[in-house]
Amino acid sequence: MSSYSALVRTHFFAPHGTGELATGPGLVVSGKAGAQADRVAVAFQLRVAAGVIDACVFRARGCPYVIAAASLVAAELPGQSATAMRELTARLLADRLAVPRDRLGRLLAIEDALRTCWQAWENSGLSASPSS
Amino acid sequence: MHKPMSEASISLEPADDRLIYLDYASGTPVDPMVTAAMQPWLTGVGSAANASASHRIGQSAAAACVRASEQVAGLVNASPDEIVWTSGATESINLALLGAARFQSERGRHIVTCVTEHPAVLKTCDELRRQGYDVTVLPVDSGGLLSIDAFVAALQPDTVLASIMHVNNETGVIHDIDSIGMVCRDHGVLLHVDAAQSAGRLPLDVRAQGIDLLSLSAHKLYGPKGVGALCLNRQRSRRVEPLLFGGGQQRGLRPGTLPTHQVVGMGQACELGADHLSTEPAKVASLRDTLWMNLQQLDGIQLNGQADQRACHILNVSFSGVDGESLLLALEDLAVSAGAACTSDGAEPSAVLRSLGCSDTQASSAVRFSLGRHTSAEEVEQASMRVVGAVTRLRTIAEPLAQQT
Numbered sequence A: 001m002s003s004y005s006a007l008v009r010t011h012f013f014a015p016h017g018t019g020e021l022a023t024g025p026g027l028v029v030s031g032k033a034g035a036q037a038d039r040v041a042v043a044f045q046l047r048v049a050a051g052v053i054d055a056c057v058f059r060a061r062g063c064p065y066v067i068a069a070a071s072l073v074a075a076e077l078p079g080q081s082a083t084a085m086r087e088l089t090a091r092l093l094a095d096r097l098a099v100p101r102d103r104l105g106r107l108l109a110i111e112d113a114l115r116t117c118w119q120a121w122e123n124s125g126l127s128a129s130p131s132s
Numbered sequence B: 001m002h003k004p005m006s007e008a009s010i011s012l013e014p015a016d017d018r019l020i021y022l023d024y025a026s027g028t029p030v031d032p033m034v035t036a037a038m039q040p041w042l043t044g045v046g047s048a049a050n051a052s053a054s055h056r057i058g059q060s061a062a063a064a065c066v067r068a069s070e071q072v073a074g075l076v077n078a079s080p081d082e083i084v085w086t087s088g089a090t091e092s093i094n095l096a097l098l099g100a101a102r103f104q105s106e107r108g109r110h111i112v113t114c115v116t117e118h119p120a121v122l123k124t125c126d127e128l129r130r131q132g133y134d135v136t137v138l139p140v141d142s143g144g145l146l147s148i149d150a151f152v153a154a155l156q157p158d159t160v161l162a163s164i165m166h167v168n169n170e171t172g173v174i175h176d177i178d179s180i181g182m183v184c185r186d187h188g189v190l191l192h193v194d195a196a197q198s199a200g201r202l203p204l205d206v207r208a209q210g211i212d213l214l215s216l217s218a219h220k221l222y223g224p225k226g227v228g229a230l231c232l233n234r235q236r237s238r239r240v241e242p243l244l245f246g247g248g249q250q251r252g253l254r255p256g257t258l259p260t261h262q263v264v265g266m267g268q269a270c271e272l273g274a275d276h277l278s279t280e281p282a283k284v285a286s287l288r289d290t291l292w293m294n295l296q297q298l299d300g301i302q303l304n305g306q307a308d309q310r311a312c313h314i315l316n317v318s319f320s321g322v323d324g325e326s327l328l329l330a331l332e333d334l335a336v337s338a339g340a341a342c343t344s345d346g347a348e349p350s351a352v353l354r355s356l357g358c359s360d361t362q363a364s365s366a367v368r369f370s371l372g373r374h375t376s377a378e379e380v381e382q383a384s385m386r387v388v389g390a391v392t393r394l395r396t397i398a399e400p401l402a403q404q405t
Helices: A006-013 A064-076 A090-097 A101-123 B032-041 B044-048 B056-076 B089-103 B119-130 B148-154 B177-187 B260-276 B280-295 B324-330 B351-355 B360-364 B377-398
Strands: A027-035 A040-049 A052-061 B083-086 B110-114 B134-138 B159-163 B190-194 B213-217 B228-232 B301-303 B314-319 B366-370
Touching: A006 A064, A006 A090, A006 B324, A027 A101, A040 A064, A040 A101, A052 A064, A052 B377, A064 A090, A064 A101, A064 B324, A090 A101, B032 B044, B032 B260, B044 B056, B056 B083, B056 B213, B056 B228, B056 B260, B083 B089, B089 B119, B089 B159, B089 B190, B089 B213, B089 B228, B110 B119, B119 B134, B134 B148, B148 B177, B159 B177, B177 B190, B280 B314, B280 B377, B324 B366, B324 B377, B351 B360, B360 B366
Parallel strands: B110 B134, B110 B159, B159 B190, B190 B213
Antiparallel strands: A027 A040, A040 A052, B083 B228, B213 B228, B301 B314, B314 B366
């Protein structure tokens, strides 16, 4: 078994934001991604209000790096501008979590799921209005 | 701010962090009686004694090694002079396959083995292939069993050697060595059996079972790491070419100074294995069955390997909707394996389980539990609770994605 960083262990053993978003004001966007070959599946739900991410939850199946990375996203995106959805990359997450190079590919599902969320946000027509 | 409904409600921290060891298939704790037997050869002049030396303490070491050969031979119904000491089963297997194939090369260059063999066998066969030998690797059925008919059909006029493990190290499935031995005898084919997982757990009799070459490892049967043995059944007048060259010890088959303490430890472990054979396997099998029964409170689990043809100590289970590596980390205070410890880095699904027809997803969610002499009923209950809890929590994180992959 790999040796996991302290941050991976923290997020793996006590993941943030697992589950479904409760109903409330703001726009909820969702996106999922996964690769059967990598045995990874990830889904995010984000609530965006006034151009700011208000809440983020996830579902994830995969190795500890995938679960930890999804948890890190769910912990850190709330409070950030909606553009964070497209700016957070697998490489950034891998650097934060000290993910081995040969596992980097597994985090691409997280990047893809967030991009899908971003696309949904853009398609909503609300992305142009900071007061939406 | 709307909080996610289940945020912070899921923790994968084990409630009880006491380590429970259920990885006996990768290594067994050294029995205290083994440690005691080794002790005189680890301290003082005993630790200096070279079994090849002519002085009194050297001869004393030589006598201890002979006694150890008798103990190993006793476990498998061989003669003491048929035991060759090695560094472990991997070396025994290399010596058996490379040595026998080279010795027989004038007679034929075809070898038969099975897809679920340990990498020590498969990679040695790859090496033989590179040296011009022809190797047939037989498949297994969904239970991990080798068809005797397919084995017979694979034999050719130039087949000189077959290598079939007794008990699979990942699934615990028992191959029908008695039948395979009979076929080999009838066809004039040498049979090598990797008995690393079966020694001390199933009866072994190289004479009755028609085994020509038998590989053993001490650390799988409560002996020390770093020592093993190859048993050469001389009743069939067979020889193997040595792989190492040196001082002529062990009749030149495996030269090098014998590590007296290791050899004595393995001898003692084999004697204990023989002593426990009538009672221990039944006790361990009962605990294994309890573990399996307890795990069945979970939906979506699959027993890997033929249920009614398994050694007592191994239980291999796939948990749908869960990644095996995540499960292992969630169970870090439960010493279990994903696949085999010999090969697993946690990243790739088990080739053995794939050969049984498991999908990548099933194979990657598999955990091998292996029990042994010191496993208690309380540990099995604790382990069951931890596994059920961890699988449930990981599935909660994954649902409904788990259903889609």
